[in-house]
Structure formats: C-alpha cells, structure tokens
Amino acid sequence: MNSSSTRRQATRAKLYEAAVTLIAEQGFSATTVDEIAERAGVAKGTVYYNFKSKTELFEELLRFGVGLLTASLQEAADEAERRGGTKIEALDGMIRAGLVFIDRYPAFTQLYVAELWRTNRAWQSTLMVVRQQAVAVVETVLREGVERGELSEEIDIPLTAAALVGMVLVAALDWQAFQRERSLDDVHAALSRLLHGRVGGC
Amino acid sequence: MNSSSTRRQATRAKLYEAAVTLIAEQGFSATTVDEIAERAGVAKGTVYYNFKSKTELFEELLRFGVGLLTASLQEAADEAERRGGTKIEALDGMIRAGLVFIDRYPAFTQLYVAELWRTNRAWQSTLMVVRQQAVAVVETVLREGVERGELSEEIDIPLTAAALVGMVLVAALDWQAFQRERSLDDVHAALSRLLHGRVGGC
DNA sequence: GCTTTTGCACTGACCAGTCAGTTCAAAAAA
DNA sequence: TTTTTTGAACTGACTGGTCAGTGCAAAAGC
DSSP states (O other), X not given: OHHHHHHHHHHHHHHHHHHHHHHHHHOTTTSOHHXXXXXXXXXXXXXXXXXXXXXXXXXXXXXXXXXXXXXXXXXXXXXXXXXXXXXXXXXXXXXXHHHHHHHHOXXXXXXXXXXXXXXXXXXXXXHHHHHHHHHHHHHHHHHHHHHTTSBOTTOOHHXXXXXXXXXXXXXXXXXXXXXXXXXXXXXXXXXXXXXXXXXXXX | OHHHHHHXXXXXXXXXXXXXHHHHHXXXXXXXXXXXXXXHTSOHHHHHHHOSSHHHHHHHHHHXXXXXXXXXHHHHHHHHHHTXXXXXXXXXXXXXXXXXXXXXXXXXXXXXXXXXXXXXXXXXXXXXXXXXXXXXXXXXXXXXXXXXXXXXXXXXXXXXXXXXXXXXXXXXXXXXXXXXXXOHHHHHHHHHHHHTTOSBOO
C-alpha cells in the first residue's frame, strides 16, 4: 500500500507539472487532456485513473500550489519573529519569499492570477478558500504590527494586504515576462523601498 | 453611407460589450462566438461580417479598452501638472483615475490581467504594445519626479512603475470581487497611504 | 494477487467558420 | 411622385473538425 501510493504520487506530480505549464501558457479550456498526458509521458487513461475529471485535476493543482506559497510566506514570517525583528522586517522577508516562489514556479503564479478574479467558473469556490489562506498570512502580520505600534493604526488591513500582495505579484510577473535581465535582488530592492516609504522624500 | 456606417459602429459596440463580459467571466477559449452573438442580440454571421475572426474581435477589444485607460491616466497626470502639483500628487491622481476606470469597466480589467502574462497566444504582440502604452505614462511621471528632485534618485523606474500598477490593479480587483462593501475612497486612501510611505512609522 | 498503468478505439457533444439567401433604406429611373 | 434597382448589413442552418470522457483487455509493478 505504501509503495504503491508513492507510485501514484509520482504520476500525480508528473501530471501537475505538465498541467501547470500548459494551462499557464494556453489557459484551462485551450489545454487538452491529451496534451497534458503526452507532456507528462503518461497514457490518457492514467489521467482519469488518478483524477475524476480535467476540472478536478486543476482544482487539486490549485490547492497544491497555494499550499506551497502559504507555507513559504508563513515560514518567512516565523523566521523574522524568531530573530526578534520588526513586523516591517517580517513583511520584507515575505516579499522576498514571494519573489523566490514566483521565480521558482512562474507558471503557477501566472495561472493563479489569470483565474483568480473570474466569476462563474467551476473552481470558483476552491479559489476563494485558497486565496483567503494566502492573504490571511499577510493580514495577520499587519494586525500584529499595528498592535505593537510598529505600524500606523490607521491602515486598512484587508485593503493594504491586497495591495501588498498585488504589488509583489504584478511586479514579479512583469519582471519574468518583460524585464528578465533584472536580478531578484533588484526587484526586491524596488519593492522594499516602496514598502518602507522611501519613494517620495519622507 | 453615413447612416449605414453608424449602424455598423453600433453593432460593433454591442459586440464589444457582449464579448468583454463573457470573456472576463469565462476566458477567451471557453467563450463561444454563439454566446457573444446571442448576448449582443445579433446573428452569428454578423460577428463574421464585422470581424475577421474571434481572435480579431478580441484584439480590437483590447486596443479599444487600453486606449481608454491610457487616456484617463494621462488626463489625470496633465490635470496635476496644470494645477502645479507635485509628481506625488500626480501619481495619487493617477491611482484614483485607475480605480475609477476599474470601477466602471471591471470586466475589461479582469480580462486584461488574465491574458497579460500568457505566452504563446495569438494576440501576444498586441498585448505587448498596449501594455507598454499604459506603463509608459506612469514611467514618465516617475522620471519627471526624479528630475525635479521630488522623488528619490535611487528608485528603479521600470520596476517601481510595474509595482504601482500592480498595486492598483490587484487591490481594485480584490475590492470588486471580495470586498464590495468598501467605497472607492476607502481603497484610494489605503493605496495613497502606501504611496506616501505612511504605513510604517516613518 | 492486488493496484496501477497502458494503448487504443469509440462516442457524442460542441464549436469556429462558411455560405446561400433575406432585408431594407436610399439612390436611380420612370 | 411612384416604381425599380442596388448593395451593404444581416441571418441562421450547415459542415468539418476537435475534444472530454469511456471501455476494456493486456501488461507492468509491487
């Protein structure tokens, strides 16, 4: 049972890997199950042995990917806490963690952004849940920062969290798509400056 | 001749209107030409009488929409200039203009974000051009701000522009999708605070 | 001896694009 | 003025192709 379930896990991983790239490039509807199977080096029947449908494969992929992102944001936040840093430092660390994630899994990020605000889709509810997990990590850090008096009491936590996530997401995707020559440190520096309010004179 | 060309324009407008909503909701591939025609109250043949293909309809829609956005950003920048405001004030006005645009055309914004970072798509080149127009407006204001000494010389213009655009885009879409109860002023205030660096103590 | 994977033929729904034909307002003819 | 003609705009049934999902017997792995 144990060895056979790792075997299943391996084919699932191959299918995720294949699906994420294809769907990021072409979108969900334009990507065929035959393509996914071929890219994964697996028979079409295997896709349906492992997943109920194309949609279910995609939903599990979303859960899987956002799980990774959330964990890595949380880890960055905990790391700052452990070192006794400020919450601004924690946010800075999370920006970097976000960039590293996007750098490693650009296709997933692309796909996530493309699907997030669609309405009337089968996986809408899955996305809502999964988005909330990720944003909640940022909101928590903001809330703790306000409580400790490190952040202004007047900030609007949900909106600021959304704006910060957006800033990182879009800057990173733009970097990947249109400004490949820049280093991760360049991007991090630019975002960090914005976070610290060092754009205007101040 | 005159009345017939306005008739054409009217059907084209109806088709844009129908297509933008459907594609924003479902994506390009998942939206059928039959659906677009039905929503527009027009026969399928009419779509093909007015546009070479489904893709061409979509490309013209992109050009049309980003044209509107660029114009409204530029207008906000000019308005600040006319009043002799600082470049930070200009950026603030552009943030508001962006929010107003997204509030009025949420479907278009959704669709733009969903398609922007896809690779291997037929309209890729159209999108590149059109994105550059929009980002260039922001970059110009940043550059002028640095020249005048109002903004730090150390900011990275292309990356900061991308980050600002992303901040507005994502915060606004999140507002529309998940935080409907907030007012445009709330969202503007939150973003403005981030722009002015009033999140941390400073 | 189970679970898992393969290979492949098949079905039925769906859909982009076509095309022969219709509509109608305005120009030309009577 | 009335009648006829013209052609741009529009219509919707139809076609050829594509694709999600099925079924199943045989092989491979554990």
